[in-house]
Amino acid sequence: MVILTVATGGEDEAAMLAAKGLEEGASVAAEDIASGALKDASDAAFKAAEDPASIFVKDKHLASFGGKYAKFATEDISEAQSWVAEALQSDGAVFQTNRLEGTFKVETDLGRTVGTKGQTGIRAIVTNDGRVINSFPYKVGG
Numbered sequence: 001m002v003i004l005t006v007a008t009g010g011e012d013e014a015a016m017l018a019a020k021g022l023e024e025g026a027s028v029a030a031e032d033i034a035s036g037a038l039k040d041a042s043d044a045a046f047k048a049a050e051d052p053a054s055i056f057v058k059d060k061h062l063a064s065f066g067g068k069y070a071k072f073a074t075e076d077i078s079e080a081q082s083w084v085a086e087a088l089q090s091d092g093a094v095f096q097t098n099r100l101e102g103t104f105k106v107e108t109d110l111g112r113t114v115g116t117k118g119q120t121g122i123r124a125i126v127t128n129d130g131r132v133i134n135s136f137p138y139k140v141g142g
Helices: 011-019 037-049 077-089
Strands: 003-006 027-029 094-097 103-109 121-127 132-138
Touching (some): 077 103
């Protein structure tokens, strides 16, 4: 069973979810979601994870790149892509709205180091049609 965690992007979305009997932080079994935005996002995330090689990881998010960007703890793009696919399929994935129209965020704490600065989380920006257009590690709780 896949459990999804509800996260909101603001008061309007929180009110909409509350009207449907959901609140931020609530856990919902994916099987219990017959339709709606959360199911659509979950379906898109799983579609993206089906083909890890198509997951877009910017070079600046790989360990070998300079600058102060959040970087995966690998120089191997295939390894970073596999971590993102794992995050998208995780029971702990949290789906959130995103400011870019037609996209949403998925944040997952993998519980192990995936970033060069000890980050354990992966944030992926996913299109509604199931493409990852950006992904990078982030510090959970920070």
